[in-house]
Amino acid sequence: MENQGVKKCVILTGMSGAGKSTALKVLEDQGMFAIDNIPPALLS
Structure with missing residues (x-):
């Protein structure tokens, strides 16, 4: 089963x-x- 249309977001901090x-x-x-x-502010 494919996840078409699903977008993932990775927030990298350090x-x-x-x-x-x-x-x-x-x-x-x-x-x-x-x-x-x-x-x-652009993340909210």
């Missing part, structure tokens, strides 16, 4: 130097759309 940018690049390499430093 302290400075924890590897967030590297993790975002890996997600992009897997075909996901990634945004770095999105303003919290």
